[in-house]
Amino acid sequence: MIDVELRETIAAGIKRAQRHGDLPSFDVPADIPVEHPRQVDMGDYATPVCMQLARYARMAPVAIAAALVRYMKLPEYIAEATVAHPGFINFRLSERWLAEQVNAILSAGESLGQLDLGEGTRVQVEYVSANPTGPLHMGSARNAVLGDSLAAVLQSAGYDVQREYYVNDAGSRMQVFYQTAYARYAQAFGRDFPVPEDGYHGAYMVDLGQQLADQLGDALLALDPGEATPRVGALALESVIAQARDDLAAMGVHYDCWFSEASLYADGQFDAIMSLLRQGGYLDVHDGAVWFTATQLGGSKDEVIVRSDGSPGYFASDIAYHYNKFVERRFDRVIDVWGADHQGHVPRMNHMMEALGLDPSRLTLVLYQLVTLKRGGEIVRLSKRTGDMITLREVIDEVGPDAMRYFLLSRSADSQMEFDLDLAVAQSDENPVYYIQYAHARLSSILRHAIELSDSEADVSLLTHPAELTLIRRMIQLPEIIQLAAEQLAPHHLAYYAYELASDVHAFYRDCRVVSSDPADRAVGSARIRLVRACQAVLRRVLEIMGMTAPDTM
Template identity: 45%
Template sequence: MFTEIERPLSKNQTVNQILKQIVLNGIQSANFSDSLKSSSSFDVQIEKTKSQKNGDYATSISLKLSKILNKNPMEIATSISNAIETKGIIKNIEVAKPGFINFFLSEKWLIGNIENILSEGSNYGNSNIGKNSKIQIEFVSVNPTGPIHIGHARGAILGSVLANILKTNGYDVFKEYYINDAGNQIEKFYESVYARYLQNKKIQASMPEDGYQGEYIREIAKEISKSFNEKDIPSDKKNAKLFIGEAALNLMIENIKNDLESLKVFYDNWFSEKSLLNDGIFSEALDFLNNKNLTKTKDGAKWFTSTKFGDTKDKVLIRSNGTPTYFGTDVAYHYSKLLKRNFDQIIDIWGADHQGHVPFMKSMMPALNVDQERLKILIYQLVTIKKGSAAIRLSKRKGEIVTLKDLIEEVGVDVCRYFFISKSPESQMEFDLDYAKNESKENPVYYIQYAHARICSILEVAKETKIQFNDCDLSLLSHESEIDLINKMILLPDLMQNIASNLSPHHLPHYTLDLANSFHVFYQNCRVISEDKNDFEISKSRLKLISATKIVLAKCLEIMGMDAPQAM
């Protein structure tokens, strides 16, 4: 029988959690617990070390405790390490200045995790930390006045991958696209399409000032001309513009859906802004604020007194002409999310051009009697496109667009998804088209997928030569490259939980690249299937090792929405 610290990782368990409990037990055994009963200001943090000479994992808890206990951190670290048994998961413990406790993991314990990965299969790395909590993620939600372009793709993939990660951690995830199908920009879109429609009919018509100039407007107008007979379209200008505009809007929304689905971005719901007005949700939300005396009338407009909750200035909800503002519909939409549909948490993913809207959103939460922790806002920086040495600037109204469809045709879905998720949302991003198309090990997408394909190829050879490796001696795995590969694989459960807790999916592609690199190094150093009969047993052990590696690589690729090719 295994003791708790000897047992390989089980479901919902991570290395970090095991070591944290070991340290807490060590603190108790070192008789520090009584002195710490009155203090709740410390938490044991376990970190993966950057260099193997400092062990596999480390904690700086002694530095924190020294301030509470008024003792030398090296003495505290020594006392804790002496109180910890070096068995099971731990091979050795070292104390390093100024008070770090470094843990070296047991090779025997590491090897035991191979069977665990194989038994869990595609569920490896999953957890239930979400406890079926309902999370709504709203992302992309660009105005349906033009095609999805390369800048929007960053938010699309961020939302898509984050949703996948949250699902694997036990959250009940609901993905939503908010259709901005009301407001001034829609009126301008209607006018632009109607003008092009008339021009197609050889009827003189001027484009509206600040209208949408792109070639896509001409194409939509042509499509409408083909789809409808003259008798279908109202004869008076007002209703004709409305009819053609709505047809164009529906066509644009359908195109947006198709483009996103081609990027493997799918939604559970497409929520119409118009429905807030038509279904009475806007009025209900406004009444809610009125009843709390959080609105005022000024210059014929209805205002939300958001400065009471830390906003920089009060916001207009309804203009003097009676039309709702962007702020007004946003209040109603979040009222719907939090008070009507009762999501436990909502995540809004916005481009950097919406940064100024954040204070208003934060002021809205207490006004709705909602805990601010139920709202998370992720802001991602805009994208610069580079081709050769030239940067390409984007403008929807001027028609200067590199569409998502164009990008997918040029570099492929997998490259798009990996490149856009590989940068922290807060960091600026330059998408280098030439680099993205490079099919060599310099391209991380190619490098990762080639690792998976190479494993599949080796396992196919084993199958063809009838090598049975279920019953093998894993203790034969002792090469540095083998141990490093296992060390990388057992990081996944910790990583997945950390990403879910911190909403930071950009760590996953870097981990996957690191894992692929460890496999390639292993492959160079350790022949998997050897023709030497004396190496038959170690070959079986290595086949089982790479079978586990294949599971972890495929899992990461699946979460990122990328293919795991069998051959390349």
């Protein structure tokens, strides 16, 4: 990539200047900063390195910059390097080279935006993984969008990515869920069977009870509730998972694997990690429970693994699950996407990795701040147990999957966000989603009108208009945006990039006529058609990574 090559160019320039005695001897910095200047008219790339070197060289930054400019051997795509106060070197891309990139983008085809940073590293992204005790709510929406886009970004960056949903089908809450399901099932036949005090009182459970009644008939009512509950529960679980799958699919979120927590116990993974921890001396028994001694690894307190009633806690599953990910399934790297309400678990997860003899840096926990939902100016609570909640499906149906994904993606995971449903719906015509998609539709429209014009003979060197060059400059940023998003695990950069690209498209549309009846415009028109096609490819690729559609008409 360009910034990497410029770093080398600068480093080589420093050494050459030193050899010729125009710079004093000092170590070339390992990491030479290359950035984009604030203003485009300053140049395409810049380095402030001379200001850092001033103290070692005992020279004025501008003088160092001047020496460097003399000695750097510029790559062919750099038209010029200039010195700017107080010591920047600005690099300007060759316009000829820029125009040529249109062809490069088109010939990239399917591999457009495909990097090899990951070098095929096997990475798993686990996201959503909500308890299967009811419909997904809006909190999970942010998780889904983040995780799915992260997976797409990493794929594009050259990682071998697997997308996974962890089905928490073994926790103690599940028993309560099963009991609730049974109660609603029985009630569907007019039986007066109570929903547990700490059960799930949402209306959806009534519907589910009815559905179960329709599917199972009343045969199970004859059994003892203790016997019937697991059977009703199993079907209820199946139904909830199927619904989650559907709801996520409605947002374009799909998984490679739905992993069952219960299977960890059936397959003996739990027993395996227990003996592993015991051998490592990380287990302690007191107060009737089995503890993981996180304190000996620097933790603030020990953690219960097996409760005094003999049942394993969720942390037991977490350990077995991650053992499974790293040891059984041999992922090089695992990324779990969690809501900020789980942030207290981060230290113990790292301690767990250490105790299992795994490098904690192989596990990354991406935390996102919680979404506050507002409707009618009031904050909507997201508790499943009270039943007063806004479901994921409800919002998708209201604002559409594209808007949903864009809104949730366009803010960094670290910032808590307010999702105003009324606003999202009311402003749907003025929203950035349509701005971006409209840019794509406009390009499609041009191509429809240009159907009789061929770009096979196009001479891209005719692309010299400022609006064309601005657009191309943006287009070639795709790889570095993908790299940035992949390195920071921050897909929101894509949303901003897509918006800026769309903005450049709209400006190009205004300034540069593509289809013309005047024969004199034929050559440039054909070059522009090629630009339009290349630009569409870039726009489509970003939208694809974000999980959004690229409509041809709007």
